[in-house]
Amino acid sequence: MKKLAEVYVRAVGAYVPPRRVTNDELAQTVDTSDDWIRSHTGIGARHLADESVTTSDLAVGATKDMLKRHGIQLPEIGAIVVATSTQDYLGFPATACVVQEKLGLQVIPAFDISAGCTGFIYALEVARGLVATGTVPSVLVIGAEKLSAITDWSDRNTCVLFGDGAGCVLVQGGQGGEGEIVDSVLHAEGSGGSYLCIPQGGTSAPFDTAVPLQGHKLHMDGRAVYNFAVRVLKEVVDELLSRNHLVIEDIDWIVPHQANSRIISAAAKRLKIDQAKFFMNIEDYANTSAASIPIALREMEEQGLLKRGQRIMTIGFGAGLTYGGNLIIW
Ligand code: ACO
DSSP states (O other): OOOOOOEEEEEEEEEOOSOEEEHHHHTTTSSOOHHHHHHHHOOOEEEOOOTTOOHHHHHHHHHHHHHHHHTOOGGGOOOEEEEOSSOSSSSSSOHHHHHHHHHTOOSOOEEEEOOGGGHHHHHHHHHHHHHHTTSOSEEEEEEEEEGGGTOOTTOHHHHTTBOEEEEEEEEEESSOOSEEEEEEEEEEOGGGGGGEEOOSSSTTSOGGGOSSOOSOSOEEOHHHHHHHHHHHHHHHHHHHHHHTTOOGGGOSEEEEOOSOHHHHHHHHHHHTOOGGGBOOOHHHHOBOGGGHHHHHHHHHHHTTOOOTTOEEEEEEEETTTEEEEEEEEO
16 A cells, blocks of 8 residues: 655644624623623634625635745645535535635635534544645645624524634645644534534525525524533543553643633543643634634644644534544644
């Protein structure tokens, strides 16, 4: 069998829309409070995109940030994979194709991955495969979401939780970059799909039979998702440790999907580790689904928290229900 190439994360980028909405501002339009949101979720504010902005615009913003900060030229991008649940178009064209066109890139592979909040984890592993087998020299992996477009702004159970934004990494083989992706685990439990879904608009309930239009916004059973998330966060950490003959003390950072600080506290307790091992920035961005992990990586890089040789776990969980993780040696 052909020897597979080592695959690295070479560069990181992110973009969030400039409009920042605090909990207090939200409480002016929906029956909630800063105190409730902070104590139940850890969220203090979220960035929300204007109506005319699309998910691909956010993705392009993150890509430009990465290109500029790392001095990378556009032709160095060998493929584009966008992890998102909020595609520019229902079905097609893929948001990755829209991004390709907006960036002015020539013919390269471009496609979307739909794995909810775990999308970035899945996309990173798909990118690793594409590069390791030599199909393409590099892949731009983007997690991008305009969740405000699928949020029911009259439902306080969900609307306080989400934000818009995008993050990306350039994955490539060869001479070594910042972080080698050494392993991934990917899982799904389709039996829990109804806990987190958009009931209408797909082929099971097309818009033309959905009269009046309802159910086209995100629906969530918060308690069920909470229990699932706490369970699988621990399971994925344990699985990555055991597959790689490591113990938790060998891990420098766990970068979890930023869904809710209580989920992370509960998982830390179950893992019997200090919560400080988890990087968290949910206070400033809320839950940006597939974008939350690359946005977190970009912040960690900027703050000088990512050091060469460190072992980093990225852990995702979300709609599907999907979950998984990557082990990266930075
Ligand atoms: N402001 C004020 N009160 C609220 C709000 C709000 N925004 N939302 C709910 N409440 C009320 C409820 O109406 C309820 O009132 P009641 O007792 O009078 O009926 C009370 O608060 C408690 O509601 P619960 O739903 O039991 O609150 P809980 O403690 O479970 O917290 C939460 C809700 C934060 C959603 C929690 O279930 C959770 O964290 N779930 C995980 C879901 C998640 O993070 N989803 C993100 C998307 S999925 C993902 O990214 C993986």
